[in-house]
Amino acid sequence: MRRFSLWLRGKPIVADSMLTFALLVVEILGVAAAENKIAYLAIGVFIPLPLVFRRVYPRAVAVVSLLLSFTAIAVQYVVGEREASHITLFSLGIMLYTLVAYVGRREGVWFAAALVADSVLSYIAIAGTATTDLVFTAMFYALCWTLAEFIGARHAYDTEVEARLAVADYDKERRAHDAVSTERTRIARELHDVVAHAVSVIIVQADGAKYALRRDPDAAEQALATIAGTGREALRELRKTVALLRTEHAPDSLPQHGTAGIARVVEMMRGAGLAVDLELTGELDDIAPEVSLGVHRIVQESLTNTLRHAGPHPKAWVRVRRRDDDVTIDITDSGGVPLDAPAVRIKGGGMGLVGMRERIAVLGGTLDAGRAPEGAWRVHATIPLDPGFAE
Template sequence: MFGRVHEWSKHHVRLMDALRVGPLAALAILMAWPYVAAPAQGPPGMRIGVAGYLLLSGALLAPLLWQRRRPLAAFAGVALVCFGQWLLAIDLVPANLSVLVALWSVACTRSFGWAFAAWLVAELGVFLVIVRWDQVTISTFFSGSIFVVTVWLTGLYASTRRRYLEGLEERAERAERERDQQARMAAAAERARIARELHDVVAHNVSVIVVQADGAGYAIDSDPEQARQAVRAISRTGREALAEMRRLVGVLRESEADATDYTPQPGLAQLAELVDGAGLPARLRVSGEACELPEGQQLVVYRIVQEALTNALKHGGPGVRALVELVYGGTDLVVRVTDDGRGAAAPPGSGGHGLIGMRERVAMYGGAVSAEPRRGGGFEVLARLPVPLTRAA
């Protein structure tokens, strides 16, 4: 609600200025009755009459309509009207409080130098009023200036608070921009790494197609059955290669680093070795009817398990143990990595790009991944990957 009011006030500046002057104007109107009822032989302040009173009050209040946009000009206007009032020996009126309002605006919105100058002018006004209508003593001057000093200090505090909040907002916006930029850079780097890893998978499939095609060409006359099996293998491998190529279109990025890395990429066959060499007590459990997965998906499963075990080792604390589960469900494969470490109590990581990499990999195959602390303690990484229909059958 306050946010909507703030936005509305930003688009209706003049109306908000008028509303700020409203209470003081209402007070001036309510206090006009003595000037209407006073006889002509009354005090000097009464002898100006109701018309003069309203004119003086309007002259004192009018500059406040510009106090937000031009606080210095508003303060100068009020101060000049007050000085003219002093020269004409006109008694004080409720609208003279506009000096304090203008002083607060200058102290709140302008530099300390201007605020200090406005305070000196206000103190001079207090001194002139005491000289005209009272005996000048330290106590009377202190009593008159205490309101001026209070308003001035309140304006300085509001200025300091406003600048502090503006600095916080600026730092928050800069941190958010840097965070988004780092996330984009991390995603781009991860896509480039995925592209390099999947290059070997696609190259392998194409090589299989070439070998099977050559074998079918040699066996088509002497062994037709073997040729048919080779053609079926070509068809299946070609579909896999085409699917991998389509996924690569969205993740290919230029990268000069590791351009000559031709190391074969790991898969499910190397998963047990990964778990055994994780650096912490870990077990591998496979349930359901296992099926053959494309090498790209095997690589995704391997990297998810690798990242989860690394996080458990880094953040799980001493004596942490992990369990890696692969659950084949016919149409999907569930990868769950749990540990009994510190979970939510673990200190936050400095990079935070591991989960981004998991999401990028799983999203390529239409899956989903989550990583969060468990209720009873520890941490859980859960990924669900759809299994190709031909493989599931």
């Protein structure tokens, strides 16, 4: 029954046709009391027919219903039918309800005024119309109006709820899309930092091993050992990253790299042929995991870039310092960056090296990257100890 009710709600013509048919059946059952049965049936059959389209074309149906009512009064007056009453005239009250509930009060007022004129005309033209009939008709129309007000308020409430649900669904979809986009960016950033660093070291060492294979077998062997170690470290990092990405984890479950992680990166880069001077100041092992990871990745990416671009005998100076409210990272290399390389300045979500820019933006810090006055390339970053995760 509930399914049938919901089905009817979406097909107003079907439901209104059933209502019209019910009125016609009642009208036909009352034909026995009519003096002129043909005139009675002619009037009774046509009056309710417009109700079939009352919710599809309410204004037009209201006008047609009034015209049919006035016509019925005229026919009754002409044929002298005084006693018989038409049950189908209840369709006028139904139309009053329809206008108020589905169109508006202004149309309802105009239709109600027309109904008053119709009732007065019926009282004058048909001598059999009693005062009690007028009172009953007025009460019936008042009931129709009151019911329409209630149903109209309910429709307005349902419409508002549907609108709010639509907005909520849109916001939910938008937030889900933003979350997916953010997660994809995070995955890409983490995988890039792990893979790019390891592959850069492997390529440099492989090139060195190729040239040293015949002239200096020991150097070639050392390069191959570095390649193997770098590959194992990269595989370990990848497994750790993928394991984290497969679960819904909070920032506290991120790996805590700390001083040991930075030292491993530096040691790996030294093994790859990059001379690194490391200085760590302050307690770096108890900072938030996301800050620790940010420091680790910035040092890793900067040293990787130095190894790739800072000439045949590169050197880098790494200074990481914890202060009261933030951690500063300063990496300077020995030069070798092409003279036409643009300097960039990154403030949170500004422009610059994509990976470090995005990480700094998320952590709410600042990063400067560019050529130092003496020709070296310098990266300086500041990360707050309480990042707050910028939007």
